[in-house]
Amino acid sequence: MSEFGFGQMIEKLKKDPKSIVFTEGNDPRILEAASRLLAANFLRPILLGNKEEVEAVAEREGYNIRGAEIIDPENYEKMDEMVAEFCELRKKKGVTPEQARDILSHGNYFGTMLVKMGLADSLLGGATYSTADTVRPALQLLKTKPGNSIVSSCFILVRPSATGDPEVLAMSDCAINIKPNEDELVEIAAETANCAKIFGVDPRVAFLSYSTLGSGKGEDVDKMRNAAAKAKEKYPDLPIEGELQFDAAVSPRVAETKCPGSKVAGRANTFIFPDINAGNIGYKIAQRLGNFDAYGPILLGLNGSINDLSRGCNALEVYSMAIITAALA
Numbered sequence: 001m002s003e004f005g006f007g008q009m010i011e012k013l014k015k016d017p018k019s020i021v022f023t024e025g026n027d028p029r030i031l032e033a034a035s036r037l038l039a040a041n042f043l044r045p046i047l048l049g050n051k052e053e054v055e056a057v058a059e060r061e062g063y064n065i066r067g068a069e070i071i072d073p074e075n076y077e078k079m080d081e082m083v084a085e086f087c088e089l090r091k092k093k094g095v096t097p098e099q100a101r102d103i104l105s106h107g108n109y110f111g112t113m114l115v116k117m118g119l120a121d122s123l124l125g126g127a128t129y130s131t132a133d134t135v136r137p138a139l140q141l142l143k144t145k146p147g148n149s150i151v152s153s154c155f156i157l158v159r160p161s162a163t164g165d166p167e168v169l170a171m172s173d174c175a176i177n178i179k180p181n182e183d184e185l186v187e188i189a190a191e192t193a194n195c196a197k198i199f200g201v202d203p204r205v206a207f208l209s210y211s212t213l214g215s216g217k218g219e220d221v222d223k224m225r226n227a228a229a230k231a232k233e234k235y236p237d238l239p240i241e242g243e244l245q246f247d248a249a250v251s252p253r254v255a256e257t258k259c260p261g262s263k264v265a266g267r268a269n270t271f272i273f274p275d276i277n278a279g280n281i282g283y284k285i286a287q288r289l290g291n292f293d294a295y296g297p298i299l300l301g302l303n304g305s306i307n308d309l310s311r312g313c314n315a316l317e318v319y320s321m322a323i324i325t326a327a328l329a
């Protein structure tokens with residue numbers, strides 16, 4: 001794992017260790033990451049699942065999880081309290097206590113309620129749950145932060161460089177909002193720029209399109225141009241450009257021809273995609289063909305620290321995402 005940004009996050013956690021719920025407590029990748037986190041002693045893992053089962057998998061795979069808290073949703077002492085709070089939170093939906101009990105037998109909802117009730121600081125799920133199944137409980141129960149209208153997400157992409165400092169980029173929204181509108185794109189850009197700063201990036205934001213400053217026509221071109229204009233007006237201190245094609249965003253030579261004089265074109269490091277198709281494909285191209293390590297999706301605008309893993313994740317990715325998730329709590 002590249003050390004960018006992690007040193008500071010680990011220092012922060014050492015001073016103020018946080019707890020983190022793993023919704024898939026008996027997954028070997030989670031257990032390997034939990035054993036490393038326990039040995040490092042700056043995070044308190046809470047593993048969800050049947051205690052005997054979790055311990056048996058850890059023993060079989062050779063991971064020492066002594067010191068981890070294991071909670072079984074099927075056998076939880078404060079379940080009545082949790083059911084009552086769940087029903088209150090979802091009362092507009094008319095959820096009955098029986099339905100709540102059934103929903104809370106699932107780790108994704110149960111773990112999210114632990115965070116909501118202040119019994120855990122953060123949560124990482126998705127080793128087996130889909131993104132939608134990990135994120136939906138958070139959207140329903142934690143909701144957006146005051147002042148935000150949506151939850152969105154970004155990926156932080158990191159590639160070692162020959163000069164020493166790794167190359168760090170931010171891309172969004174590659175995982176949550178399927179077709180964000182202009183105002184949502186403005187919010188996504190602001191949240192992504194703030195997240196990029198946490199990872200040591202001085203954000204220069206490009207609103208991406210298949211057109212550069214009017215070279216192409218179409219609804220999506222207008223959307224990105226208008227969103228960039230609104231973002232510039234709302235955040236005058238943030239370097240923003242758009243609409244830009246990807247080459248004009250990153251190549252100084254192309255930028256000189258297509259967008260001369262821009263502070264962002266040719267050196268953008270924070271990329272706002274028009275929709276989830278472009279974003280999801282885009283970050284995976286950087287990851288698979290550009291040799292960037294991808295950290296995320298990191299949820300933005302959520303009133304709590306919950307993140308989603310890729311189902312194809314390995315233990316190292318779980319370990320890194322756990323540090324990011326807890327440090328952002």
Ligand SMILES: CC(C)(COP(=O)(O)OP(=O)(O)OC[C@H]1O[C@@H](n2cnc3c(N)ncnc32)[C@H](O)[C@@H]1OP(=O)(O)O)[C@@H](O)C(=O)NCCC(=O)NCCS
Binds near residue numbers: 140
């Ligand atoms: C995020 C996602 C799961 C939400 O879908 P959903 O559960 O069908 O959403 P619903 O419209 O039923 O909304 C569920 C709740 O979440 C809220 N919500 C949905 N999207 C939201 C958003 N972007 N921000 C904040 N709240 C949101 C809704 O208001 C609703 O709240 P309520 O139940 O209190 O009324 C959906 O947008 C999605 O599937 N996105 C793509 C995920 C994906 O496949 N990513 C690619 C892999 S990384």
